[in-house]
Amino acid sequence: MGIEDKAKNTGEDLKGQAKEAAGKVTDNERLEAEGERDQASADLKQRGEQLKDAGKDVKDAFDR
Structure with a gap:
């Protein structure tokens, strides 16, 4: 996940x-x-970014 x-x-x-x-x-x-919706939205976005990062890690492991 990028810093931005x-x-x-x-x-x-x-x-x-x-x-x-x-x-x-x-x-x-x-x-x-x-406010609750904003928090839920931020949480979903964060989890999506974490999934993308995990997918990249798995791809990198298979590319070795």
């Missing part, structure tokens, strides 16, 4: 956490749910 991808995913996760917290404090269910 990690930074984007971390940023999206932090943004989601902030939205979720703001939604809870203001009793705004829509904002809270949006």
